[in-house]
Amino acid sequence: MKKLEVGILGATGMVGQRFISLLEHHPWFEVKWLAASDRSAGKTYGEACNWRVRDAMPKSAAPLPVHECKPGSAPKLIFSSLDSKVAGEIEKEFAHAGHVVVSNSSNHRMDADVPLLIPDVNPDHLALVRAQRHERKWKGMIVTNPNCTTIGLVMSLAPIERQFGLAKVMMTSMQAVSGAGYPGVPTLDILGNIIPYIGGEEEKVERETRKLLGKLTDSRVEMGNFIVSAHCNRVPVEDGHTESISIALRTPAQAADIAAAWRKYRSRPQELELPSAPKHPVIVREEKDRPQVKFDVDSERGMATVVGRLRPCPVLEWKYTALSHNTIRGAAGAALLNAELMKADGYLD
Ligand code: NAP
Numbered sequence: 001m002k003k004l005e006v007g008i009l010g011a012t013g014m015v016g017q018r019f020i021s022l023l024e025h026h027p028w029f030e031v032k033w034l035a036a037s038d039r040s041a042g043k044t045y046g047e048a049c050n051w052r053v054r055d056a057m058p059k060s061a062a063p064l065p066v067h068e069c070k071p072g073s074a075p076k077l078i079f080s081s082l083d084s085k086v087a088g089e090i091e092k093e094f095a096h097a098g099h100v101v102v103s104n105s106s107n108h109r110m111d112a113d114v115p116l117l118i119p120d121v122n123p124d125h126l127a128l129v130r131a132q133r134h135e136r137k138w139k140g141m142i143v144t145n146p147n148c149t150t151i152g153l154v155m156s157l158a159p160i161e162r163q164f165g166l167a168k169v170m171m172t173s174m175q176a177v178s179g180a181g182y183p184g185v186p187t188l189d190i191l192g193n194i195i196p197y198i199g200g201e202e203e204k205v206e207r208e209t210r211k212l213l214g215k216l217t218d219s220r221v222e223m224g225n226f227i228v229s230a231h232c233n234r235v236p237v238e239d240g241h242t243e244s245i246s247i248a249l250r251t252p253a254q255a256a257d258i259a260a261a262w263r264k265y266r267s268r269p270q271e272l273e274l275p276s277a278p279k280h281p282v283i284v285r286e287e288k289d290r291p292q293v294k295f296d297v298d299s300e301r302g303m304a305t306v307v308g309r310l311r312p313c314p315v316l317e318w319k320y321t322a323l324s325h326n327t328i329r330g331a332a333g334a335a336l337l338n339a340e341l342m343k344a345d346g347y348l349d
Contacts, residue, residue, distance in 0.1 A: 004348065005075040006339075007033035009090060011066065012040050012049045014182045015081035015104050017057075018332035020045075024058040026336075027275050028343060031060070033074045035067040037083075042066070052182060071097035076140075077348060079335050080105060083181070091142055098139035100348060102335045106200075109144045109208060112220055116144050116211050118151060118334070119341040120281040121158045123268040124216050126345065131219035141347075143338055148330025149173050149201060149232060149241050150208040155281055155305040155329075156245065156322040159265035160258055161213050165250025166226040168316055171205065172244045173230070176237040176293075179326045185234060195234040205230040240297035241326045248316040255310050258318060259284055262307060274340040276333055278303040284310075291323040302328030303337070 006023065010016045011034035023031050035041070040048035046062030067073070069082070069090045080091055080103040087105035094101050108114045113132040115125045129141045146154065153171050160166065175198060177185050189195060206228045213224035253261075262282040269277030278300035285291050285308035296306040302325035313319035324330055342348050 001028070003030040004028060004077060004343070005030055005032040006077045006079060007031075007035065007074040009035050009069050009078060009080040009094070010082035010087075011045065012036040013081055013083070014052065014178055014327055015331040017049065017051060017053045018327045019079050019081060019336070020058060020061045021053045021055055022276070022328070022332055022336055024060070028340065029077070031064070033067065034061075034064050035069045035074070038068060040066045041068045050182065071099055074099060076100055077102070077339060079103075079332075079339070081331065095136075095138045095140040095142045100140055100342070101142045102339045102342070103142060103144045104331050104335055105144070106147060106204060108142050109146065110211065114142050114144055116146055116208060117338050117341075118146065118154060118212060119269045119274070119277070119337050120267040121154055122212055123341055125221060126342065126347065127216065128219065128221070129347065143342065145331070145334035145338055146208045146212060147201070147204045148179050148326035149175060149230070149243070150205045150212070151330050151334060152241055152243055152305045152322045152324030153205065153245065154209055154212045155324065156262070156307050156320070157209070157213065157247070159261040159282060160247065160249070160253075161224070163257070163261045164253045166213070166224070166247060167250055168248040169209065169226060169228045170246040170316065171228070171230045173232045174235040174237070174242040175201075175232060176239050176241055176326055177234065178239050179241065179330070180234070190234060190236050193236065196231075198232045198234055201232040202230040205232065237293050239325055239327060240293035240323055241330065242291070242293060243322045244319070245322055246313040246316040246319040249318070253318075255318070258310060268341060269337060272341070272344045274337060274344060276303060276337045276340055280304055282307060284308065291321060293323065296323055297325050301333075303333050305329065
């Protein structure tokens, strides 16, 4: 199969680098076009990028020129990991010009006609793009993935919500520093410290969770009928967001029922055997002190959500811990899986 050429907006950033790394040997997609700010435009990727991924920069990426973020010469499929200060307008400009923009940025996630997608959770929401193209008169489209904290929460909630319904969710996060981009949180603020504030994060988790677990009706998403409260904290961890979660259900369940729902959970990416799909979207650890970032963050190449410590909650009903990789499953890997689902379902033809 001839590979589909792809471009990356924000290619020099933390998430952009993950895209380059994850796409290096991708069976369907090939990186051909890169763009970033005018600080980087005009240089080669090797010159412009302060590479921060452990694996070496792919040899094929280093000589590619970095362009300005203007449509025209770019391939049809564009991944976006632009700073959210500029992503909103640039992504619209690309979609208007006919590009399929698969975005990590928060700007369009809650637009009523933009799919906020986790292929393992709400693949049917992709159909929203029909209304989007019709209403906005775009030849292209914008599809988004959730915030890096929302994704682990929702992947762990989806199997439970499908079987027992959700009434209430409380989530306290311990979020890695790489979630703040590069150079991110100053060393003197985070070393030996916990910062109990991440601007806008709690609101994003609370609203995105209800959209993701909502129902698609009449080309709109009816928000999930449950309440969410999020506490978000920054901790001195490099990669991996850990979350303490308490839930109240609509119908009673035993611990074994919840664990079984997690274990057997499969969805469209697994049926379609998409290249980036985790075989097990949710992995259950039995040990009393897992999941831990140190051991579990790279499970299924960073694409699985790892859960454990399921036990009764005296305030709600059940409580547990979840962990997911914020720059892979929470960002570049999430967008890549979105694009793979779109290709499999004929949205890139
Ligand atoms: P980052 O490391 O700060 O990278 C930002 C990128 O945007 C860089 O390529 C930068 O180019 C480019 N950029 C900045 N200002 C620009 C401008 N005026 N015009 C054009 N390009 C510009 O950020 P990141 O962590 O990769 O995050 C990227 C996006 O993904 C953000 O919207 C973020 O909220 C979202 N996200 C991040 C994570 C995560 O875990 N890090 C997870 C989910 C979603 P230069 O290098 O040339 O400045």
